[in-house]
Amino acid sequence: MIFHLPLLCAFEEATMDSQPFYLRLFELLAVSIHQIAVYLYQQDGANHTHQDYQRWIDSPRDSSKWDGYRHPTAFCHTFYIAVERYPNGDADTVGYWAEAKIFGGVFVFDRGESETECNELYLHSGRRAGPFTLFPLTMEQFERLVDFLLGETEEPAASRSPLPFTATSENRWRWHTWDAMARYHIFRDKYERSVKPDKPTGCVKSAVDWPEIADELYLIGAMHDYWDGQRVDKNKVRAALERLQQITPSSPVWPNRNAHSWTKDLLE
Template sequence: MASTYVDAILDRTHRARLDWAVHNVLATERALETFAQIADGLPLKSVALDRRTSYAYYDAVARHTSLCPGATEAALDFLSTFDLGRMLTFDRALLRAYQWSRPESGPNFECRLIELVARAVHGLAVLLYQRRYCIHDQVWAAKDPTYTVKSVTKPHPGSGQFRSPFYLPDYEREDQYPDGIADVVGYWAENRILGGVVLFDRSDSWDDQRNPEPNVFFHSSYRNVTIRVWRALDEQQQALVDFLLSRSPEEACPLPLLASDKNLDRVDVQYATHSKVYRDFWERRLPPAYGRFQEPHCVRDRLDYP
């Protein structure tokens, strides 16, 4: 997958729209809190426990009810120096697809804009994590050496595998990610800021007029939100695009975008890749050959099966 900087492909109009969209997302309080946690080194207790599955570092985050001094400032400093044209690269084919699209083309423009924003959020989280601020350790190393990030994230006994405290259950394949464990953090940041990891229907090469692309999918990791991959409604996708391109985004921020019982177009996670609903083919562990999936649990509740 050949990557390049945005200025190598985009004209001024498309570049300006993308700049503004990323700026609107990064200007939200939720984005600042998310990046501040990465700079801190541990997620907040309220954030870590706001998920459907058990949390591996509960003992550590149970004490982490507020950000360490300096974490928010570090995140602000990092975000203030962000330059989309210099700090991140994107797939050439994605940039060309966005360049060839127009707002009036509808879903195809919307999906490419949302995809670039999701990749920008992910990429920024990767860069911030790689800087290893670890402010939590600076605060606690002398006070309580057993409460440092390093001490609570050492390799698990038996497996020897390291796990970042910023992780989602289905996005921990650091062995197949370009940036390893930092990509695990990137998916976590997407989930917190956007409402889930952003996925797409890759089953066809969509045409603007005759065969418009389906709306984006989200794979959320939140309590009281379905565990299944769900597709955004027309009004949800439109609200998100309006926010991304708005000149007064504080008035109508729909983030995080989450599913309700109205989002009936859903895919079981174990079938998603074979159904070609993904962003990158390698983002999750591939399931067994089609037809040999583990059967989903038989409990039918309104949350997952409305």
Template sequence: MASIDAILDPAHRDLLDSAIRNVLGTERALETFAQIADGLPLSSVARDGYARRAPYANHPAVARHMSLCPGATEAALGFLSELSLGRTLTFDKALLRAYQWTQPGSGRSFECRLIELMARAVHGLAVLLFQRGHRIHDVVWAAKDPTYTVNAVTRPNPDAQLGPSPFCHPEYAMTDQYPDGVADVVGYWAENRILGGVVLLDRSDSWDDQRNPEPNVFLHSSYYDITFRVWRALDEQQQALVDFLLSRSPAGACPFPLLASDKNLDRIDPQYATSLKVCRDFWERRLPPSNGRFQESHCVRSQLDYPEAYPKPSHKEWL
């Protein structure tokens, strides 16, 4: 791991710094980080998971949480105002070098590395804020109503469907696999809320902008009435995102959340994605069992779930 100052030249560094600040300057980002500082998600946000299956969506305390507690937004603003990209976050050295080797604005390699670094920054900042343990909600409510606190929601619960945190993308809850445990679960949730999904990339080949361009980024969304499948961004979606990241005056041009429509036909069942090397880190989700069988976990499918056009292993490989 390394800071951006240790690897990047000033031009690449400034572009990345500006891109991340453009994202963090959106109302969507502020609301997301304010919820983490609060300690509980807003009821409307918790219920916006795929087919309303997001963990904790119907928990009584979360259902009551209609607005942020006083001080949550201010705590988020204070945290974000402290951001010094060179000191606050570190990134994988290989990723920084790969970004450094690209020519800004030159092609997919630049776009994908910029988007990946931005997504990792959003994730990493959510991790850091969660680790500060603000829990402003408990400051306000612990003495008034012990059933309406963060602890009341997150203490061990007999309902096995609940995730490890009220801030949880249902498909990214493998705390035993994550370097920062539950804090990483919160990081994936923040990506989903701000960007429109967890950002994934196709790692199946060594891409070359001239001979073998890298595919557009993928997103794995958890939103009501949006496909549960991993889906690939259209050219116009990725271009709008890159334009926003590189804009010097991004107000009014925010593309978030990026969500699939019936035009996004390149999709993968989540249980195939890592095997197809569509991921960000190979440890972020569990691979299917060695016998190749998997269970359909979504009993309600939206009209966007099919067809699935992206290549996947032959049926025989998964019997």
């Protein structure tokens, strides 16, 4: 396997059992899985070759139909198909796909202003059911992954595996995929995704992608109940307000995160 020298040096310099140590370990793990998948794909298949798939891609079809688009490989994460930018071409799309299948998402990192740091881990899921947003591991998930990789136990590894991870409403702070790379330096390698100059608008906002939407809707409902003189659970209101602070500037709820002034009277 080939690892970039800056990554190896950063891992070597990190203090054992520290957050930077674990994050660099996760990065090494992701790069390893990626390279293994690339290698296996490059061997080509005996029963189903790359040429077979290419013939299917090139076969006549109505590109206006829902199934008219063809991915560059049969194994593909739809956000990671910038084949012309990848060192290994279409084989790298398979590498990202393998990461998503094994980990529950492609491992990307907060690189900071210098774009060389490793400040936080996020996963970019490839599941059809979502989320499309980048999500961090919960503290429990983080600790389980560390224990799975480094823990000393006689328990079979398979029974201890926390993989693959799936996102729930507990996995906050979420990032829009465009904001993550275009504005906030969240990626593993700059070439991994093509980003358009302008942020896609989109029209559907879901609590699967943005858990804070559920909190926002709850507070709106609670506000009407409060104004109608109905009983409102203060603990639930307080918890929803706290969760609204666990959001990023890319969240659709960001502009309204402090807009629930009615709760001041309720919680006095």
